[in-house]
Amino acid sequence: MKTSISILAKAPVPGFAKTRLIPAIGAHGAAVLQTRLTEQTMQTAQAAAIGPVTLWCAPDPSDPSFMDLARRVKITLRRQPEGDLGARMLAAFGNGPTLVIGSDCPALTPQHLRAASDALNDADVVLIPAEDGGYVLIGARAAHAELFTGMAWGAGTVLAETRKRISARGLKTVELGPLWDVDSESDLARMERELPALAL
Numbered sequence: 001m002k003t004s005i006s007i008l009a010k011a012p013v014p015g016f017a018k019t020r021l022i023p024a025i026g027a028h029g030a031a032v033l034q035t036r037l038t039e040q041t042m043q044t045a046q047a048a049a050i051g052p053v054t055l056w057c058a059p060d061p062s063d064p065s066f067m068d069l070a071r072r073v074k075i076t077l078r079r080q081p082e083g084d085l086g087a088r089m090l091a092a093f094g095n096g097p098t099l100v101i102g103s104d105c106p107a108l109t110p111q112h113l114r115a116a117s118d119a120l121n122d123a124d125v126v127l128i129p130a131e132d133g134g135y136v137l138i139g140a141r142a143a144h145a146e147l148f149t150g151m152a153w154g155a156g157t158v159l160a161e162t163r164k165r166i167s168a169r170g171l172k173t174v175e176l177g178p179l180w181d182v183d184s185e186s187d188l189a190r191m192e193r194e195l196p197a198l199a200l
Contacts, residue, residue, distance in 0.1 A: 001096060001097060002050065002051030002052065002096070002097075003050045003051045003096075003097040003098065003099060003116075003117035003120060003139070004051045004052050004053075004054065004094040004096065004097065004098045004099070005045045005048065005050065005051060005052070005053045005054070005098075005099050005101070005113065006053075006054050006056055006092035006093070006094070006098055006099070006100045006101070007038075007041055007042065007045060007053065007054070007055050007056065007101055007102070007103055008056045008058070008080060008088060008089065008092060008100070008101070008102050008103065009034075009038045009041070009055055009056070009057060009058070009066075009102070009103040010034060010058045010103075011034075011057065011058065011059065011060075011063035011065065011066065012031040012032070012034040012035040012038070012063070012065050013031060013063070014027035014028050014030070014031045015027045016031075017030055017031050017033075017034035018030035018031070018033055018034050018104075018182075020183055020184065021033065021182075021183075021184075021185070021188060024185045024188060025188070025200060029200050032200060033182070033188075033198075033200060034103070035065050036198050037103045037104055037106060037182065037198070038055075038065070038069070038103045039069070040106050040198060041101065041102075041103045041105070041106075041108070042055065042069055042073060042075065044108055044109060044110055044113065045101075045113065046073055046074075046075075047110040048110040048113035048114055048117075049110075050113060050114060050117045051097075051117075052076065053073075053074075053075045053076070054075065054076040054077075054078055054092070054094075055069065055070075055075050055076070055077050055078070056078050056079070056080045056088065056091075056092050057077055057078065057079055057080060058079075058080040058088075059079075059080070060079045061077035061078065061079055078092075084151075084153060085151075085153040085154075086148035086149055086150075086151050086153060087148070087149075089138070089148050090143060090145055090148040090149075093140065093142075093143035096141070096142075097117065097120045097139065097140070097141050098139060098140065098143075099113060099116050099117065099126075099137055099138075099139035100137070100138050100139065101136060101137045102136065102181070104181045104182045104183065105130070105136040105137075105179055105180070105181040105182075106182065106191055106195050106198055107179045107180055107181075107194075107195075108128075108136060108137070108179060112128060112137070112176065112179070113137075115176055116128065116137055116139050116176060117139070119139070119174035119176070120139055120140070120141050122172070122174075123172045123173055123174040124140060124141055124142075124144075124166075124171040124172045124173065125138065125139065125140045125144070125147070125166055125171050125172070125173040125174075126138070126139040126140070126173065126174045126175075126176070127139075127159070127162070127163075127173060127174075127175045127176070128175070128176045128177070128178070128179055129159050129175060129177075129178040129179075130159070130178060130179065130180065130181055131178050131179070131180045132156060132180075132181070132183065133155075133156030133157065133158060133159055133160070134156070134158040134159055135158065135159050135162065136179050136181055137176075138162070144169070144171065146165055146169065147162055147165055147166065
């Protein structure tokens, strides 16, 4: 069975995208970085070749960068719904196996996505933890609303709380090795060292 990939991404609008990095690289630099990260994530999802790819756009798909991506690659554009991160992630789940990712983990590779998809052959849920206490990927064979509601998003306890909820519901889970995402100045420096093609 094919596994859908849903990518949540913000439009690369100065002052709207990657706001935590604005003090370090400015609003324009943060917007440029958002464009590059979204492009990289889309290429990674396409290269995995495990199923259809949907880009969930905030605030909506009308941004020229989103429209350009849709012209160049076979993807579907959808508008992120209102609500917190949990509500937006839950909406991104399809009717079958789905992997939900953001656009700020340049360390994610097609191999990671294939491994996560394969894990859903046996498991109910698959996770790729983030080094900061959250996760960079969550996948499931079916949507589980209880994993996304009432969560303190942005806190370092997201992964631990998600594990707790998975266990409480008797869901079988697989965790792959942790990855890092780009949220801070130190993350930005790491990206420039390890992935210089994305550097500003």
